[in-house]
Amino acid sequence: RKEVEQDPGPFNVPEGATVAFNCTYSNSASQSFFWYRQDCRKEPKLLMSVYSSGNEDGRFTAQLNRASQYISLLIRDSKLSDSATYLCVVGNTGRRALTFGSGTRLQVQP
Amino acid sequence: GAGVSQSPSNKVTEKGKDVELRCDPISGHTALYWYRQSLGQGLEFLIYFQGNSAPDKSGLPSDRFSAERTGGSVSTLTIQRTQQEDSAVYLCASSPQGALAGNTIYFGEGSWLTVV
Secondary structure, three states: OOOEEEOOOOEEEEOOOOEEEEEEEOOOOOOEEEEEEEOOOOOOEEEEEOOOOOEEEOOEEEEEEOOOOEEEEEEOOOOHHHOEEEEEEEEOOOOOOEEEOOOEEEEEEO | OOOOEEEOOEEEEOOOOOEEEEEEOOOOOOEEEEEEEOOOOOEEEEEEEEOOEEEEOOOOOOOOEEEEEOOOOOEEEEEOOOOHHHOEEEEEEEEOOOHHHOOOOEEOOOEEEEEO
């Protein structure tokens, strides 16, 4: 089983739609959680950190469920510019580097 | 510079040759990471540096791969006797402290390696 698992998609949604991605992680001792965005042939960039209480940044909401070991990302009012691959990222005890999921591809269509 | 700088940005090499990839992290960042990403795949962790030491090199795929960091700054990833399966983009990232401190890591644009 992979340490971090995501549905690869693609998720094809119309502009203005709400879309949600989930990600599961296997290590219950994981301590830090992030969503990164990666555009085609570009480097990953931080979208947002994920806090235990959940957090919101504009149209983006991230939530963490430690009991079930999953993280979610909700995007409201999708824009064409949201089209990208969204990477779920987890920091694990005993491993100093972050572990990346394989990503979920989102395509927002006009 | 303002961001993580990597060179070369593109490298085509013949199978069996050695290559060196360079990473210049953000000034003041003590943690440095190397990942690689094959086409259409996720990021694969290679090695992590804290200062000049590498507490986690568990991701290096074989003994053909090595990395060093000097002066707590620039890092070099060396691949010896390259194979076609080494073709990927090699991404370097840095953060102010370790990842477990909850710090964001910032990526360079990557070095695209093609082994022919």
